[in-house]
Amino acid sequence: MEIRIGQGIDIHPFREGRRCVLGGVEIPSSRGLLGHSDADALTHALIDALLGAIGERDIGTLFPDTDPALKDADSVEMLRKVWALAAADRWSLANADLTLLAQVPRIKPHVQAMQQRLSEALGCDPSRVTIKATTTERLGFIGREEGVLASAVVLIQR
Ligand code: MG
Numbered sequence: 001m002e003i004r005i006g007q008g009i010d011i012h013p014f015r016e017g018r019r020c021v022l023g024g025v026e027i028p029s030s031r032g033l034l035g036h037s038d039a040d041a042l043t044h045a046l047i048d049a050l051l052g053a054i055g056e057r058d059i060g061t062l063f064p065d066t067d068p069a070l071k072d073a074d075s076v077e078m079l080r081k082v083w084a085l086a087a088a089d090r091w092s093l094a095n096a097d098l099t100l101l102a103q104v105p106r107i108k109p110h111v112q113a114m115q116q117r118l119s120e121a122l123g124c125d126p127s128r129v130t131i132k133a134t135t136t137e138r139l140g141f142i143g144r145e146e147g148v149l150a151s152a153v154v155l156i157q158r
Contacts (some may be wrong), residue, residue: 004155005156010059022041046118049152050082087123112126
């Protein structure tokens, strides 16, 4: 059996009046995340981790922020496209482990819905997609509630 690992990191700033979408789930919040698409940092980190694992270029190359079709786009649809590339190459997902660094919002009540949505896009059991969060104890840009950082590691096998 062949196995590959991939890692992805993404950062997005907060903006008033934007939706707050993380892990494919909209979280009630006075401020959302700024970006060309829906700015779903968790899903973007997962996409970059998968792209790394299958030896493709990064998310910005595949889905450029100059593409008008991607304005406010659902990042889970991008994830579906990337996973289709992997599946076409006979890869299956061993697991994906995601971490969100955020002072706000608290995502715990939404983690199960995120696991459902992301695992559905990946065609796997929700138990293969784990999502956790931590604050930075108020340190740095995350602690000042200026933005969030998401990190993802994936293992694929065939
Ligand atoms: Mg991004």
